[in-house]
Amino acid sequence: MSLRYVSTRGQAPELAFADVLLAGLATDGGLYVPDEWPALAAANESRAGAGRPGCDDSSPASEEQSGTPTPARSPSGPPGQDSYAATAVEVMWPFVAGQIDREAFETLTADAYTTFDHPDVAPLVPLDEDEDLWLMELFHGPTLAFKDIALQLVGRLFDHELARRGERVTIVGATSGDTGSAAIEACRDRDALDIFVLHPHGRVSEVQRRQMTTVPSANVHNIAIEGSFDDCQDLVKAMFADEAFRHRHRLAAVNSINFARVMAQIVYYVVAARAVADVSGSGGPVSFAVPTGNFGNVYAGYAAQRMGLELSQLVVGSNTNDILTRFLASSRLEIREVVPTMSPSMDIQVSSNLERLLFELYDRQGAAIATLLKWLRATGEADLAPEAAAGLAPLWSGARVDEAQTLSVIGDVHRRSGLMIDPHTAVGVGAAATARRDPDTPLVVLATAHPAKFPEAVERGCGRRPLLPDHLADLHDRPERCSVLGNDLAAVQRFVADRTRTRGEG
């Protein structure tokens, strides 16, 4: 029997995993969550013989590490029982069982994580051993941000399921820089997919643009729109709203509300807790601090807890756009203008995945969630019912880290440990320092981007300019492919229609 998935607004049909994967948003505007949380076996336990967590000397972030080096896990050899991919299959299997063949799932998962340039995939690195403070580096994938961990798998799952059905889809998305490249890397060269990514012409960084436009695959189409990021988003929304167009080209999205992405992110919480247990020799509870935007990453930590992982605290780190930390302090949601920061992937007004946590806080009453969110949209603010708010206190806390603090954290971490961290990660480290409750419980900060993705901010913070890893070292010499179009729906639709491959064309 397959696990069933229900909508957070309670009005959409229950679906099984494969349909949830392809549907994205539920028909009632809600988000899919599993009907019940599967249980993890021996969640926090050390895997004896798995070796100490890797602290690879060739890792760019640890290049200048001055502390005692931690012995690295043997870098190669066949992926064993303790490999990241093996844990990933173990953790994710209950979510997909009955919907995909076990062997196929193992192969897709193993393939997804061979694209990472670190043998541990997500290595655990000491930040301050005296304080039992750790970093888990989630940025060793093809585009240097944590989104690769989920998207490398989701792209493969999409392709597999569509091939099984004999269908194909056209992925369309807008990006302000970061998500676009992760989606492109996830979809490139997949037979059942074409991908079109719109970005604002001249308004994304050189590294971000080149990560998208230098991918030579025939099914990848970059469109630079003469307009803003909001214009790009409006064009994408308008394409989805055009029913005839949407059906003709089978438009689909791989956005962060897809439960498959959450599922893939649960894995590294388990991997981190086990790696900490390996080092400390005991398998007690662990806390996490997570730089947060759309709430997808930190919500996966909550999901891990629901599956049985022992967590003491989840610290949400916000930049100046601090709706979430204000919410956690006051149980009141209050929308404000978004201001641009050094950590652009967290410049968000309303975090879409928060709806999944609200659903749990309201005892899974979809109608209450629909009402609450309608109110929030209409008035820009909403208060949680006291019974729901009470559910936040034991696990959740938040801290805001402003721009000046972000720079000083980058400098501080570099002085103390020799590590260079990116501004998103710095928000996580800064939030941990403010909000950590129990100094005796190990705390893992999730490092969400490679420092070389944000070289200016890192250099301002610590006086050193981080280098791109080897696989991207020639990024600035690679030829680019990109079409510039006006802010004009008809022109963009024509472009999509012309470039979409039909079946058999290859």
Ligand SMILES: *Cc1c(COP(=O)(O)O)cnc(C)c1O
């Ligand atoms: C997307 C992103 C985040 C925010 O993650 P959410 O799941 O949206 O909370 C943080 N840091 C980086 C580098 C990102 O790309």
